[in-house]
Amino acid sequence: xxxxxxxxxxxxxxxxxxxxxxxxxxxxxxxxxxxxxxxxxxxxxxxxxxxxxxxxxxxxxxxxxxxxxxxxxxxxxxxxxxxxxxxxxxxxxxxxxxxxxxxxxxxxxxxxxxxxxxx
Amino acid sequence: xxxxxxxxxxxxxxxxxxxxxxxxxxxxxxxxxxxxxxxxxxxxxxxxxxxxxxxxxxxxxxxxxxxxxxxxxxxxxxxxxxxxxxxxxxxxxxxxxxxxxxxxxxxxxx
Numbered sequence: 264x265x266x267x268x269x270x271x272x273x274x275x276x277x278x279x280x281x282x283x284x285x286x287x288x289x290x291x292x293x294x295x296x297x298x299x300x301x302x303x304x305x306x307x308x309x310x311x312x313x314x315x316x317x318x319x320x321x322x323x324x325x326x327x328x329x330x331x332x333x334x335x336x337x338x339x340x341x342x343x344x345x346x347x348x349x350x351x352x353x354x355x356x357x358x359x360x361x362x363x364x365x366x367x368x369x370x371x372x373x374x375x376x377x378x379x380x381x382x
Numbered sequence: 383x384x385x386x387x388x389x390x391x392x393x394x395x396x397x398x399x400x401x402x403x404x405x406x407x408x409x410x411x412x413x414x415x416x417x418x419x420x421x422x423x424x425x426x427x428x429x430x431x432x433x434x435x436x437x438x439x440x441x442x443x444x445x446x447x448x449x450x451x452x453x454x455x456x457x458x459x460x461x462x463x464x465x466x467x468x469x470x471x472x473x474x475x476x477x478x479x480x481x482x483x484x485x486x487x488x489x490x491x492x
Contacts, residue, residue, distance in 0.1 A: 306426065308480070370428045
């Protein structure tokens with residue numbers, strides 16, 4: 264199973280500022296995902312981080328607000344731009360578990376999350 | 383209607399009890415189904431996949447009913463360490479992405 268390190272683990276930010284979250288995986292993975300989990304809510308997929316091309320965003324999320332980088336197969340960043348209190352959430356990086364033959368098993372491994380509070 | 387719906391709970395049960403969670407999904411084209419577990423202030427982790435024929439892993443049994451579009455998780459002989467939020471996850475349809483339910487909170491009492 265993949266080991267995923269995320270940082271920062273938590274932060275308190277002022278309205279209007281931006282924060283970049285880093286995600287490091289201990290092995291090369293094709294697909295990396297960024298999720299958001301707001302208080303009392305389930306996980307919502309923000310975007311898929313693609314190596315060598317632009318991220319693929321889900322409905323309701325845009326690149327200007329959540330720019331993503333994926334410089335190689337083990338690393339990605341998510342930036343939360345021009346933050347407001349509504350962005351207070353846990354942001355989770357995840358990767359797929361690809362077994363022999365690259366069949367999608369559906370198992371995702373998650374980083375421990377970055378807990379963001381915007382004042 | 384939400385794509386994946388779960389009773390949020392909380393389910394408060396004594397140690398040793400049997401507890402069952404249900405989850406319904408709206409997309410009949412969904413292909414794969416999972417239960418994830420999320421401990422307080424921790425990341426979700428896969429508990430088990432759900433197969434069409436039903437599957438069991440120790441005290442945990444998962445069932446799928448495609449006709450009624452629901453998934454269930456049964457936990458027998460509950461332990462204190464089973465206390466967590468259980469997330470129903472559905473994959474498939476046009477996008478093939480994973481859709482998470484809001485989770486069911488289980489609290490096992492001594």
